[in-house]
Amino acid sequence: MKKVLLVLLFLPIFSCVGGDDSGQDLGNIFESSEGLILTEEDHPDGWKREDCLICHPLSVIHQEDRTELGILPLEDIQEFVLQEGPESCVICHGDNGVGE
Ligand code: HEC
Numbered sequence: 001m002k003k004v005l006l007v008l009l010f011l012p013i014f015s016c017v018g019g020d021d022s023g024q025d026l027g028n029i030f031e032s033s034e035g036l037i038l039t040e041e042d043h044p045d046g047w048k049r050e051d052c053l054i055c056h057p058l059s060v061i062h063q064e065d066r067t068e069l070g071i072l073p074l075e076d077i078q079e080f081v082l083q084e085g086p087e088s089c090v091i092c093h094g095d096n097g098v099g100e
């Protein structure tokens with residue numbers, strides 16, 4: 001039941017991605033237990049998946065600094081990810097349980 005609720009909670013985000021200039025809003029992800037590194041706990045709906053871009057298209061991620069500190073080098077991150085492609089995600093977000 002909890003899973004179903006979570007999916008419902010995030011559906012609106014993914015269905016209106018095109019019209020939202022500030023991109024995907026998953027809150028300040030540094031507040032989760034391992035920070036940027038994904039854990040099963042903070043990534044229940046995408047855990048053990050490698051096809052990140054299906055759910056997180058490049059055009060909607062890394063668009064806004066949600067740490068409220070304003071210190072994230074978002075442009076550098078966007079450029080880096082664009083150059084390195086889907087293989088780059090693990091560098092900052094961990095292996096998403098894929099190696100387990
Ligand atoms: C099936 C869709 C799906 C796939 C595939 C997916 N994700 Fe996610 N991701 C989500 C959803 C939904 C959330 C919001 C949290 C949740 O419900 O799991 C999320 C949250 C996140 C977050 C924020 C986590 C936090 O701490 O709040 C990051 C970072 C992320 N995903 C990165 C990735 C990376 C990197 C990959 C590939 C290795 C990936 N995702 C694959 C659906 C997906």
Ligand code: HEC
Nearest residue numbers: 024026052056061062063064065066067085086088089092
């Ligand atoms: C150079 C490090 C770095 C790389 C590489 C990277 N990310 Fe991120 N990612 C971040 C940071 C930092 C944040 C936190 C952004 C914020 O709080 O505004 C973030 C946030 C996210 C989020 C949460 C939503 C958002 O936009 O804030 C998702 C989803 C995500 N990344 C997916 C990915 C995927 C998919 C890849 C691979 C294509 C990837 N990231 C590669 C550093 C990186």
